[in-house]
Amino acid sequence: MVLTENKNLLKKERQLQIIRQINLHNKVLSSDLSLELNVSEDTIRRDLNELALEDKIIKVHGGALSKSFNFTATQEETYSFEEKQIIARKTLSLIKDGMTILTSGGTTIRAIANLLPETLNATFFTISPLIALELSEHPNIEVILLGGKLSNSSKISVGGDVVAKIQEIKADLCILGINGFDNEGISDSDYEVVQVKKAMVRASKQVAAPTISEKLNSSLRLKVCELSEVDFLITELAPNHQSLEMFQGVVRVIL
Amino acid sequence: MVLTENKNLLKKERQLQIIRQINLHNKVLSSDLSLELNVSEDTIRRDLNELALEDKIIKVHGGALSKSFNFTATQEETYSFEEKQIIARKTLSLIKDGMTILTSGGTTIRAIANLLPETLNATFFTISPLIALELSEHPNIEVILLGGKLSNSSKISVGGDVVAKIQEIKADLCILGINGFDNEGISDSDYEVVQVKKAMVRASKQVAAPTISEKLNSSLRLKVCELSEVDFLITELAPNHQSLEMFQGVVRVIL
């Protein structure tokens, strides 16, 4: 579904857009919505009030939060929707009909899942229940959820069973949620999560690392893989941006 | 013979045109329709009101929206919400600290997951990603997500892997989402789902069947289990309600 020109949006329509935005990235600012939907902040506030009254969202000072799942707590501080949309669009170019794709979780990957074309015919393995649900909205995608103990913080399946299951898979592409990325490679902070991500990298012919540039040059305690194992680094920046210079020639392709 | 263009459409024809437009664009503006169909906006409004009365469209200020426009991915607008809350509260009495519980999916079970006390210390196995996420909001609950191919319609894991995994479990209680329930037992319509539910019943010491009374006496093509295998039938009705009479003494306990 495409967000087209917002000329004469009906009120209900606008409110559906707002809910969509909130479900997608778990929070919105009234000011952003005002710009995006071309109405005054007063109108946005009134919409948010109505939606909150209907228990669809949680209204807070400055904007609103998703009512159902708020797992942004430990993830990023500076949340930025625009950047992730750009990243998602770039990532789409890697995905073709007939592929088998392995993905982890996270808001960036969620943005990708959401933007996948209706017509895409592919098989997705994922360790994230949320991504699984998002993917299953697409009629032609086969979704296989990799089960296991659900990590409380990151809401993905972890544990030996998951690793074993992943080892049975041979995927064309692994789309990896990134927490730490620098010239040492991809890193993460949770032992269980790292085990799973390592297995995911091993199980895939190619690895894509979509991340907002803010996370570049951040390193966490545990290593997931080397830079040389990363086939695609995807950020919101232009590939020749100076922040990416240090990765040129080390990862295979920068998008 | 005279070729009449779009002039003088009959009322029914005009309304069909309107519906076509809505199916095409997901929305229409009264003003656009007035121009396009050469009638006054009043007439359009009258048409829209009629169509809305027939539940064909959703009328809003300024025009109308397609009925399918409100996708309910994470919506809280569950059918029979009040009844399900009552059922959920009753079900809580079956759940104690230290238990191992196996659950399927569905909105009733979601209501239960949502109402679980913060302090509850238990292990939940579930085949529903949505329930898994809901449960993981509770700090003291260990959530184990049973993975598999995600059924497009019911959004739960199905397939041989799931059945095999369930066979390894020994649960204290199985909370089963119900689609069909009558004096023949529990039934369902999807073959894959039935295989999984059968395994769930076998893997559990006790079986709870929470369902709104509306689903009582409805029977679907495939049998999940006998009435005698059901330990708890939980509806929103009082246990001595006449609709439940026929189940007295057949299922172990009625709540």
Place this chain on the structure above:
DNA sequence: TTGAAAAATGCAATAACCTGCATTTGCATA
């Protein structure tokens, strides 16, 4: 505590709505 951003409140302009009512139209029947 203070100042800036956000929210609430009141108000006005515009567009959309509704209700009768008069006129026209479709259609069945004489």
Place this chain on the structure above:
DNA sequence: TATGCAAATGCAGGTTATTGCATTTTTCAA
């Protein structure tokens, strides 16, 4: 074909809904 009648339509008017702006109040963080 003519005719009668109910339904459909357009129009006038008064009412309500929606929105943006100005002003005051509240909230939040430094």
